[in-house]
Amino acid sequence: MYEAEIVLRHAGQLLTVPPSATGGAPDDVGLIEDGALAIAEGRVLWVGPTAELERHVKVTGDTGQYDLHGRVVTPGLVDPHTHLVFAGAREREFALRAAGRPYLEILAEGGGILSTVRATRAATEDELVRLALPRLQRFLTYGVTTVEAKSGYGLSLEHELKILRATYRVGELHPVRVVPTFLGAHAVPAEFRDRKAAYVRHLVDEMLPAVAGERLAEFCDIFVDDGVFSLADARKVLGRAKELGLRPRMHAGQFNDHGGPQLAARLGAASADHLEHVSPAGIRAMAKGGVVAVLLPGAALSLGQTPPDARRFTEAGVRVALATDLNPGTSMTENLPLMMTLGIAQLKLTPEQALRGVTDHAAAALGRSGRVGTLAIGAAADVAVFDVGDWRRLAYHFGVPHAEMVLIEGEVVWTRDRIRKVAPRRGSRKG
């Protein structure tokens, strides 16, 4: 019998979310009533009904013990698509779009992404760190414990490396786990205007080797759409990324379907993201290739787009993840549970699918199914405790924060201070 370092008792509902990587079904959230969780060495040691806890794990005077009084426990939430590190804000553009200006038109005039590029290039690495930290903290207050973070507002060797180094530092300074993605192919920078091919060569020949050499990114992403990059560009960039050990992912079909999902599947991409416009053939290819569909209802909302119908993906056997798409242009929010609300109300996911979308399926989009986004035994002890009586209220009671306490790798990293440790009363920091 193993000794627990921390135990949580009396979760009214504890959702383990069985990982898809080991056969977890698309609608199974692994609900345990009056649940308990035992943690040792930063991992889930045991999970089950509170009544059975001490038959399975040893609780000693050193064990940190919490009584949750019926609150809901889920795996720490996972946001698989954010643009965490940037400078500047674009509230004016939000108003322009409301007045009917199309996004691609704003982009073509040097607004959109490129205005954030100017602000981000002007910022120092320290400034970017300082700006990103409160965003991570806000994520934490919504129960989010893992956040993917893309570069892509530098668009030059110097500034992309600066952003990725800031991303690395933010992940070291803050308890939230940060998964870095290189998105040098986010837009064609002004100095390469009308010379896109030259920028793609620069990406392939100089930027990618430098990023890989410093081990600054785990994934490589590219924005395939009208006015940005083509499928042929994606083949070059993601092909080279794979050779250098970066796993591909792709912004595909946000405005038009260029066949990105099929290429994503062929390249073994972890995910294809956006997908407002995707053909049945694209969906079939994603299902066959195990590519996760990362849907971004916040961006569709901000852009006044019709959000995609998630049932097209779920019915074809594609795992659907949900993300905030946190970015200064089209989705300025860290409220990941709000994406569950939009996922259910607009994308037509079931509540179970929406929860998997911000836990296991999001983890799968980051190549981490079974490691995070689940409370399966052996997974990272990333835990969110919510002050609700039913887990479906996370989506139903929307726009407001519900998290009470968050653990990452078994450490309490955030709390509203309404949950008190019941033992040991004068414990070590470890408890």
Added chain:
Amino acid sequence: MYEAEIVLRHAGQLLTVPPSATGGAPDDVGLIEDGALAIAEGRVLWVGPTAELERHVKVTGDTGQYDLHGRVVTPGLVDPHTHLVFAGAREREFALRAAGRPYLEILAEGGGILSTVRATRAATEDELVRLALPRLQRFLTYGVTTVEAKSGYGLSLEHELKILRATYRVGELHPVRVVPTFLGAHAVPAEFRDRKAAYVRHLVDEMLPAVAGERLAEFCDIFVDDGVFSLADARKVLGRAKELGLRPRMHAGQFNDHGGPQLAARLGAASADHLEHVSPAGIRAMAKGGVVAVLLPGAALSLGQTPPDARRFTEAGVRVALATDLNPGTSMTENLPLMMTLGIAQLKLTPEQALRGVTDHAAAALGRSGRVGTLAIGAAADVAVFDVGDWRRLAYHFGVPHAEMVLIEGEVVWTRDRIRKVAPRRGSRKG
């Protein structure tokens, strides 16, 4: 020169929002840069640039002084349509609707409103007070200082009075200003099934006189739509309400247009609410009658409806207000700034119109333009301080709380404790 009890200095942007009742234009938010506000006897004493403050008001050693360090100041926000007082939750129904079940079908089967009626009837007045208080507190953390609150989950003399008494007590216990509306005509209760005419008689002959006799409501509302009440019912109920001194308002056109807006105008209603379905003639009648259009994007979102295009109203000269519609069925949220986001992104309001929609136009919907929802001199000193650098970020950076400090009638009633009073250092409670 008058003596100030409280002064706020150095608001990066201070928005006075000139009241429409005294000619405030539909797009004017009254922006003052580096603004200051002086308060005396719970009212706005003076407002203008910080540099001019002490030329206009006397600041003494007793004046409570705050330096806002560039934060944004708006009038305390006004939510003109909520169902604040109820028991029970309906997260299961949220999932049913996501699975494609129409709301009116759920209602016809005794779900919807009627399931909340059962839970609310079973609750005591004390329980209803206890349930409503945290909702008001949540409103406050979004900068909301006035909330309309409808009855309508009792649907019998005994239980409607219980709800309205609970509403009155909540308003006494909590600093947020609560404006009560009698909505006995929210649905036909089970015991009057197939006897709607008898229920309408009961409303007119017994419930309305009792409500008016106890002075428990300022407004009377009715839900005019398929399967609920007809225009003829509305004529009877609202006509009698007017005789008894209650001002009319109306749920109109949520699912179908029955001509409610025209009747609302004829009766001198303060507002017509929902309006997903409304004819050009209905809009013209509202413009002519000065009826405020209260739009509810949270309900449209939860129901998967196409939200109304607010430009139809603004272009016709109708004042548009935005509300959460807080209710356990179709819009469970206290996040009023999120309605500004939806108002801009989906309803096509400008940021200026969206701000007026939760301040002056919302106040007008409650018959209070010039008294709340504005920082005009003489208005209630209800003030929201937000930790943003530009007021448009309230809508742009969505789903997350931005309020830092809230005053109601000149008293600091809520703060995140990051704004410190600079003088007097050891002040009285009054400061």
